[in-house]
Amino acid sequence: MKKPIYKKWWFWVALVLVIGFIGNIIDPVEEKEVVPVVKDDPTPKEEPKKEDVVEDGEQEEDLKTITERQAKKQLDNIELIKFNEDNGYLLIKGKGKENITNDYTVKGFKMSIFNIMKNIHEQKDIETLAFNITYPLVDKYGNSSDQIVLKVEFTRSTLDKINYENFDFNNIGDVADSYWEHQAIKE
Numbered sequence: 590m591k592k593p594i595y596k597k598w599w600f601w602v603a604l605v606l607v608i609g610f611i612g613n614i615i616d617p618v619e620e621k622e623v624v625p626v627v628k629d630d631p632t633p634k635e636e637p638k639k640e641d642v643v644e645d646g647e648q649e650e651d652l653k654t655i656t657e658r659q660a661k662k663q664l665d666n667i668e669l670i671k672f673n674e675d676n677g678y679l680l681i682k683g684k685g686k687e688n689i690t691n692d693y694t695v696k697g698f699k700m701s702i703f704n705i706m707k708n709i710h711e712q713k714d715i716e717t718l719a720f721n722i723t724y725p726l727v728d729k730y731g732n733s734s735d736q737i738v739l740k741v742e743f744t745r746s747t748l749d750k751i752n753y754e755n756f757d758f759n760n761i762g763d764v765a766d767s768y769w770e771h772q773a774i775k776e
Contacts, residue, residue, distance in 0.1 A: 652712050656681060659708045663701035668723065677716025677745070681705065684735060685722045695774050696759065698722050698739050703758035710748045718743045719767075726773055738774045742767035 594600050652672055656679065660667050664683035671680045685701065688694040702720050709715070722739040744766050751764065762768045 652679070652709075652714055655712065656705070656709055659705045663704050664722075669721075672714075674714070677714055678719065679709075679715050679717065680719045680721065682721040682723065682737075685724050685739070687724075691774060694724070695739075695770070698724075698774075699761045700758045702739075702741055702761060703756065706743070706748065706751075707753045710751070710753065715748070716745045718748060724774070726771070736771065738771035740767070740769040741765045 653670055656670050656672075657667065660670065660681055660683055663686075665686050666684040667681075668684065669680065669682040672678070685694065685698040688697045702722070705720075706718065709718075719742040720740070721737050722741075723735040724738045725733045726736045726738070727733045741761060742765060747764060747766055762770075
């Protein structure tokens with residue numbers, strides 16, 4: 590006598606896969622944040638200052654704001670953005686995003702660095718652009734802590750040489766003025 594289909598092991602595996610596939614296709618409903626509207630504001634509104642307004646009507650952003658916005662898009666967590674106006678040194682320190690394998694994780698770090706560079710390289714105040722990418726590492730005792738796993742530094746002349754439309758982010762280590770990888774992530 591033949592077993593019914595629902596008693597066969599492959600039926601249940603197929604059913605779980607189909608349910609998982611359908612669950613990934615369906616987008617969850619996002620809740621929208623409700624912002625209260627204030628109709629009568631007793632405080633007078635300030636007129637924008639002439640130096641704050643750019644000719645095309647957009648408000649000028651400072652280097653730190655532009656950098657922070659780009660870094661938030663590319664890194665899991667921004668730990669530090671520091672700009673020294675005296676020498677034009679910009680340091681971006683943040684936690685890299687995890688990926689499927691170690692190789693793809695490192696490539697993701699490089700892609701994140703390139704995407705940030707591509708969006709801020711035109712800021713002429715930057716004389717040196719440095720990145721410190723952190724990532725959780727586990728020591729021999731099983732303790733995990735965020736450690737710097739990738740340090741990359743570019744001078745202004747290097748930033749100006751790069752053709753950002755055709756550049757392969759995998760070559761970051763070759764074109765950077767200074768490049769260091771932690772032993773744990775070496776390819």
